[in-house]
Amino acid sequence: MQYMVPEFEVERNTSRCISCGACVRQCSYEVHYFDVDGKTVLADESKCVACHRCATICPTHAIKIKAYDMAYKPHANWTPVVQQEILKQAQTGGVLLSGMSNNKPYPIYWDRILLNASQVTNPSIDPLREPMEIRTYLGRKPKKLEFHKNGKLKTKLEPQIKLETPIMFSAMSFGSISFNAQKSLAMAARKLGTLFNTGEGGMHPGLREYSDCAVVQVASGRFGVYKDYLENCRFIEIKIGQGAKPGIGGHLPGEKVTVEVSNARMIPEGSDAISPAPHHDIYSIEDLRQLIWSLKEATQYKKPVAVKIAAVHNCSAIVSGVARAGADIVVMDGFRGGTGAAPTRIRDNVGIPIELALAAADQRLRDESIRGTVSLVAAGSFRNSADIVKAIALGADAVYVASAPLIAMGCHMCQQCQTGKCNWGIATQRPELVKRLNPEIMHERVVNLITAWNHEIKEMLGGMGLNSIDSLRGNRMMLRGIGLSDRELSILGIAHAGE
Amino acid sequence: MKIVTAGKSSFRTLNAEVREALETENDVRIEDVNGQRYIGAGLDRGKRLEVHGTPGNDMGAYLNGGAIEVFGNGQEAVGNTMGGGSITVHGHVGDTLGYAMRDGEIYVEKRAGSRAGIHMKEFREMQPVVVIGGTVGAFLGEYMAGGTLLVLGLEKHPDRPIVGAHCATGMHGGRIFVRGDVPEENVSEHISVLRPGEKDLADLDRFVREYCARFGKDFDAIMQVPFQKLVPTTSRPYANLYTPN
Structure with missing residues (x-):
């Protein structure tokens, strides 16, 4: 038992799904699979990482990846993410390892800086008509x-x-x-x-x-x-x-x-x-x-x-x-x-x-x-x-x-x-x-x-x-x-x- | 053989002169060397330098198949990130000997400082070898990933260990041979101390003979003391360290 619910939910619109199996073949995380009937496509959501490969290639747009809708007793400190990370470490004893970049909401100063533009004096220049050097x-x-x-x-x-x-x-x-x-x-x-x-x-x-x-x-x-x-x-x-x-x-x-x-x-x-x-x-x-x-x-x-x-x-x-x-x-x-x-x-x-x-x-x-x-x-x-x-x-x-x-x-x-x-x-x-x-x-x-x-x-x-x-x-x-x-x-x- | 005199030249002037001399000659002798750095950096196959005096740090860095023979002591980082070739030092060397060396051979007549042979690695036919005639400092073969380190401990001071503390920390490939007893307290976790096998003994024979040939030592006297072999217990020391998040 993993002691935790999945992070994501795979929503499959069965009226759109044509059982082509593209999602089954494409998902390296092995989320999608055919049921024993060989037609119905099912999903093991616990493996989904929300990379959107399946949803993007699905020819009938039958797949949506959603956040797993799970209510936790509200707590501003012990958020679901905090709890899930503890559970992962309790399960494995490992150092948590992530890819890409810092995903925490620190200030992004670029969004707090504004650029200038010329008005009247030192007039602005149109790059479509005048040489503009970025070398x-x-x-x-x-x-x-x-x-x-x-x-x-x-x-x-x-x-x-x-x-x-x-x-x-x-x-x-x-x-x-x-x-x-x-x-x-x-x-x-x-x-x-x-x-x-x-x-x-x-x-x-x-x-x-x-x-x-x-x-x-x-x-x-x-x-x-x-x-x-x-x-x-x-x-x-x-x-x-x-x-x-x-x-x-x-x-x-x-x-x-x-x-x-x-x-x-x-x-x-x-x-x-x-x-x-x-x-x-x-x-x-x-x-x-x-x-x-x-x-x-x-x-x-x-x-x-x-x-x-x-x-x-x-x-x-x-x-x-x-x-x-x-x-x-x-x-x-x-x-x-x-x-x-x-x-x-x-x-x-x-x-x-x-x-x-x-x-x-x-x-x-x-x-x-x-x-x-x-x-x-x-x-x-x-x-x-x-x-x-x-x-x-x-x-x-x-x-x-x-x-x-x-x-x-x-x-x-x-x-x-x-x-x-x-x-x-x-x-x-x-x-x-x-x-x-x-x-x-x-x-x-x-x-x-x-x-x-x-x-x-x-x-x-x-x-x-x-x-x-x-x-x-x-x-x-x-x-x-x-x-x-x-x-x-x-x-x-x-x-x-x-x- | 062309002769270049180092004297008090800056490393840049000296190395430019040496490179110029090497354009027409395969053998160049550098005399009166006084700590000039980077001598023979990237020296190509077929080229040979004879260094008289005390070469500075990073001698033979990125060595590319060339040969360097030093009549004197080397300083730090001899053969740094060496890609092949041969270095012989008729004396002692400082720290980080053969850092991340990938191929070729280094023979040091006497002692080496700390962090000798760290991050040495091997790749197919590239099998680097470092032979140290005397004792060696701490962190021998740290992070070692391949190749062979051999420590003979000749003229060992009775109060000093043959290998310093933290020997083979994080080692995950290659082998270290130590002549005589290895001080257990200096050997890191996840390292096995074994008796050399048949192939090891054949290799040892070859390396010790080569050492004796280069420095005029007595092969039989050296071989009278048995060798220990240090190898990592796993090639994946951190395989279970992480959990995906």
């Missing part, structure tokens, strides 16, 4: 530029990454997501003139042809890290932390280490892939400096090196240290960032919102006069183009997105990535599920999404009377807070609406 360069910038007499640049520039949009795809390893999902992102990145990120799982040979739009990650487990991997990318990202699980490492269970995953990670099939919480050669900023420069040496200074940290309480000081250690790009990942698996308690309770972390870090780097030398990338849940415009005005050079393109590919936020049973072919390694995701089609959907966002960004820029995203970067005059305390406004470095 973005990442990499270490010199403190000042020197020129020869003929106007040619004298200063030797560090390698720069040219992006046609300030939007990149965040790290998602092969293993946590399927090859087809990763390939869709790689194909989309190439079409969009941006980058995808291999995550810490090494590079699948099938993606080698996309190395010109790849970011490769070096994490504590060093999976798949070898010279060839480091040389075949646009930049290298050292992963120190992840917004969804700051302070802990990763753990890809042996069940997900298939032949192909084992090839990319370069570990035996079926063995656990454990990324320890820290890099055991990094115990200080000086040690981080050592890893950054060892990567630069090994790639002969041709690749910028980024360092990704989770947004935590002292992150502005950490970002400053990371920048001084020699990182060309610093990535901050907020506590709403996604993951293939994280302990629920960590996912929901550790870290801080990217809005506050970004504003604080940008200010700190400015105060120390080093903001201009390093690129700052924000990650940790950008839901739409307005979030991105606000992030850039708060000081980001570019952003990483992952959940949004996954939703474009079918993700319905059921938060069960850790089970490896993703019915949408995204967070799974099962061949029969992976093949449901066709990269030829899915990359187009991702391209559509980012193309639309690019256009929206241009429209918002034009409305503010700006014709270049560089003019928005760190331009907090374009932001106003609404319903925020003085303290919040001061950390964000913005005035209140009406001021």
Whole structure:
């Protein structure tokens, strides 16, 4: 006995159901099944995760997934979710493990920030008729530029990454997501003139042809890290932390280490892939400096090196240290960032919102006069183009997105990535599920999404009377807070609406 | 063989000079090395460096099949994330020797610091080997996922253990050989201490012979003391840690 009722209810409209069995075949959680008569379709609702695959593919729209209608004696503290989590742990003795991102109702500061627009003076610009620049360069910038007499640049520039949009795809390893999902992102990145990120799982040979739009990650487990991997990318990202699980490492269970995953990670099939919480050669900023420069040496200074940290309480000081250690790009990942698996308690309770972390870090780097030398990338849940415009005005050079393109590919936020049973072919390694995701089609959907966002960004820029995203970067005059305390406004470095 | 003198050059200048020398030569000798870091980082197969003096941290990082021989002591992170090749150190080395090493071999004549061979891993024909002639510090083979670690404990101080505390914490693959008795209190949970099997003995014979050849030691004298083998009791130490939510 499970001691608990199902979370969801499958409502089947029998007058519409034609017993085609699509739901039975499609559900990897084995919710739907045929009764002994071979015709009537029944459901074991206790297994349903509300991924909506069945309801979406049902040709007669006969299926609805509803919240299980169960009355509890009202209690504001001991909610049904709280009780269910206790019951799960009482049953198994296990650490609660969840996928995707923090689902608790913490403040979303993006929704408390408003953008400016020009009126009368400094008139707004129409992006449909006038050039609008959103091209973005990442990499270490010199403190000042020197020129020869003929106007040619004298200063030797560090390698720069040219992006046609300030939007990149965040790290998602092969293993946590399927090859087809990763390939869709790689194909989309190439079409969009941006980058995808291999995550810490090494590079699948099938993606080698996309190395010109790849970011490769070096994490504590060093999976798949070898010279060839480091040389075949646009930049290298050292992963120190992840917004969804700051302070802990990763753990890809042996069940997900298939032949192909084992090839990319370069570990035996079926063995656990454990990324320890820290890099055991990094115990200080000086040690981080050592890893950054060892990567630069090994790639002969041709690749910028980024360092990704989770947004935590002292992150502005950490970002400053990371920048001084020699990182060309610093990535901050907020506590709403996604993951293939994280302990629920960590996912929901550790870290801080990217809005506050970004504003604080940008200010700190400015105060120390080093903001201009390093690129700052924000990650940790950008839901739409307005979030991105606000992030850039708060000081980001570019952003990483992952959940949004996954939703474009079918993700319905059921938060069960850790089970490896993703019915949408995204967070799974099962061949029969992976093949449901066709990269030829899915990359187009991702391209559509980012193309639309690019256009929206241009429209918002034009409305503010700006014709270049560089003019928005760190331009907090374009932001106003609404319903925020003085303290919040001061950390964000913005005035209140009406001021 | 081309000779590069390190002296007081910065690591960046020195390594650029070494790389330039390696473009035309397969063997390069670096003299008067004074702690310059990243020597031989990513050195390719067919290339060989001879290092005289004291190389700095991360020597031979991401080594890509090349060979490095050090006449002196190594510092921290020798062979970090090494992908293949060979490193020989005629002396001691510091901490995190062979971190996350995937293939190749490291032979250290004398002692190694803490966290030697951590996160070593193997993959098919890639079977990394680390041989340490002296004793070794704490956290030997932490998170070890594959390959072979061998500790000979030669010239061991009577008051010091052959392997430090927390040996093989979180180990889930590979094998560690220790010559003589392993201090039980220093070996982590979920680790079995066994007698080497037939294949182990054959491998041990090969590794010890290689050690003796590189450093001019007496094979028979070393083999007089029996070896212990440390292996994890499970390859899935955290298999039952989680419950889906």
